[in-house]
Amino acid sequence: MPVSFPQHPVPVLETARLLLRGYRRDDLPAFLTMFQQPDFYRHLTGKPLGEEDVWAALLRSAGHWTLQGFGFWAVEEKASGRFIGSIGFVDRKREIEPRIGDAPEIGWVLDAAVHGRGYATEAVTVVQAWGDAHFGPVRMVCIMDPDNHASRRIAEKFGYREYARTTYHDLPTVMLERLPRG
Numbered sequence: 001m002p003v004s005f006p007q008h009p010v011p012v013l014e015t016a017r018l019l020l021r022g023y024r025r026d027d028l029p030a031f032l033t034m035f036q037q038p039d040f041y042r043h044l045t046g047k048p049l050g051e052e053d054v055w056a057a058l059l060r061s062a063g064h065w066t067l068q069g070f071g072f073w074a075v076e077e078k079a080s081g082r083f084i085g086s087i088g089f090v091d092r093k094r095e096i097e098p099r100i101g102d103a104p105e106i107g108w109v110l111d112a113a114v115h116g117r118g119y120a121t122e123a124v125t126v127v128q129a130w131g132d133a134h135f136g137p138v139r140m141v142c143i144m145d146p147d148n149h150a151s152r153r154i155a156e157k158f159g160y161r162e163y164a165r166t167t168y169h170d171l172p173t174v175m176l177e178r179l180p181r182g
Helices: 025-034 051-068 119-135 149-157
Strands: 018-021 072-077 083-090 105-110 140-144 161-168 171-178
Touching: 018 119, 025 051, 025 083, 051 083, 072 119, 083 119, 105 119, 119 149, 140 149, 149 171
Parallel strands: 105 140
Antiparallel strands: 018 072, 072 083, 083 105, 140 171, 161 171
16 A cells, blocks of 8 residues: 655745745756855855755755645745745754754755845744744754854844754754743
8 A cells, every 4th residue: 555645735935025935846956056155055064065965955845844744945036036045944853962852943044145135034034933823832943053153143033042062963063942932
């Protein structure tokens, strides 16, 4: 008997300047190009990624929506129609100490060419609101490179506070959490 998985359509979220949507096959070339830019991958992988790894990331994001009912959105700039990055929630079952557990993990990454325009804050605003409505009052987390000061400022703007420093995949990592309000 074949195994079937429930389908969870990716909700479309919009801001004044951004469209957050499910990934499409034609996002691959732009995402691959981003992963060749040092300002893009420096705080993520520390090295460029090839087509196989970037494609796997897109597939992993699509699979998250199918199996978990949440995942990453592709970020599209409305004015140009360009794919400019990713944002969303994951449950990657990371082998990291301290353990993340069942806490939804938010993350975002945008093309270095659009840094400094406020897009990350704009996207996090709508995604965090979606997460609050979807998950309810739960602890949420994010992890990042300790030297990623711009992302750290955004996380703190949304109530994320450092709770641990660790090493993940041989890279120094700071762990932040946002506790339920109440």
